[in-house]
Amino acid sequence: MEMEKKEMACEASIPISISEAFFLHLICALGLALAFWIARYIYSTDLISDPSRTLFLILAIECPIVILLYSRYRTDRQQCSYLKAVARGLLGLPAGAVINAFGAIVLGAPVGAQYFVKTLNWSLVMSLFNIVPSACVFGSSWRDWQRLFAYTKPNGTIDHMICIPAHGAIIGAWFGAWPMPLDWERPWQEWPICVSYGAILGYSIAMVASLVFSHLRGSQHVKRD
Numbered sequence: 001m002e003m004e005k006k007e008m009a010c011e012a013s014i015p016i017s018i019s020e021a022f023f024l025h026l027i028c029a030l031g032l033a034l035a036f037w038i039a040r041y042i043y044s045t046d047l048i049s050d051p052s053r054t055l056f057l058i059l060a061i062e063c064p065i066v067i068l069l070y071s072r073y074r075t076d077r078q079q080c081s082y083l084k085a086v087a088r089g090l091l092g093l094p095a096g097a098v099i100n101a102f103g104a105i106v107l108g109a110p111v112g113a114q115y116f117v118k119t120l121n122w123s124l125v126m127s128l129f130n131i132v133p134s135a136c137v138f139g140s141s142w143r144d145w146q147r148l149f150a151y152t153k154p155n156g157t158i159d160h161m162i163c164i165p166a167h168g169a170i171i172g173a174w175f176g177a178w179p180m181p182l183d184w185e186r187p188w189q190e191w192p193i194c195v196s197y198g199a200i201l202g203y204s205i206a207m208v209a210s211l212v213f214s215h216l217r218g219s220q221h222v223k224r225d
Contacts, residue, residue, distance in 0.1 A: 016073060016157045018215050024069050024161065025207040028062065032200065035061040047196055048188050055121035055196060059128065063093065066128055070136040073158050075144070085136050092135025096127030107177070110191050122192040126173065129203050130166035137162060157214040164210035165203050172202015 035058040039045050047054045071085035080088075101123035105111055109119060137158060138144040147153050154163040176198015179189050188194055 016161075018157065018211065021157050021161055021214060022211055025165075025211065027069065028065055029204060029207065031062045031065040032058065032204070047193050051190075051193050051196060052117045052121050055118075055125050055192075058200075059121060059124050062125075063128055063132075066132055067136055070133045070162075073137050075138055075141065080139060085139070088139050089132050089136040092132045093124060093127050096131025096135070097123040099131065100126040104173075104192075104195075109195075115191060118192055122196055125196070126169060126199060129169035129199065133162045133166070154213075156217075160210040160214045160217070161207075164213065165206040168206020168209065169199045169203040172205075173199035175202070 036046070036054075038061070039054045039057050043050075043053060043057070045053055067086055067089035071082055071089060074080050074082070074085040097120070101109075101119055104119065104123065109115075134145060134148065147155070148159060148163045149166070152163065152167070154160045173195045176195045179186075179194050180191065182189065188197075
């Protein structure tokens with residue numbers, strides 16, 4: 001009972017409608033599309049021909065969008081100002097990159113000087129997908145991090161907006177890694193090209209899924225009332 005009250009209090013402190021969540025995800029998706037457009041039509045490159053530069057462009061465009069938008073929904077508004085939430089997101093970016101890079105290397109990502117920049121930019125983009133939003137919203141609240149990433153128990157719209165896309169990016173990257181060891185000898189099989197495509201696709205699909213889950217949850221609450 002006490003836990004339910006705390007969760008309700010948390011949701012009440014960061015109210016967000018489905019339409020607002022939709023526009024937030026839409027802006028993030030447009031940021032990704034803009035990054036690919038700039039890479040292709042201004043720098044004449046893409047993830048296959050130059051993954052490092054393309055991932056850096058995605059990071060440069062998407063990072064301020066994600067941090068500035070998600071910082072508006074920080075849970076501890078009384079103790080944390082908007083600028084402090086932005087700073088938490090900036091600190092969460094490299095911290096999350098270390099976690100993502102470590103996980104990728106443990107699971108078989110290539111290691112070496114020639115892969116350093118590629119792995120760095122990929123891990124920063126992954127951190128933007130799965131760590132930075134939580135850092136902006138929850139800060140160092142271990143209970144919230146554990147609830148979303150250890151127990152996978154999102155509560156409310158903002159939790160779905162963070163939890164589902166984060167898991168979608170990870171699952172997408174995992175599926176994207178499957179073709180890498182195959183002997184097809186295609187350029188897109190190199191690290192981290194197919195993994196990046198998988199992560200971005202999984203993240204995009206999960207953004208839509210988070211809206212669906214939030215809508216269904218809201219409908220259930222209305223029926224109960």
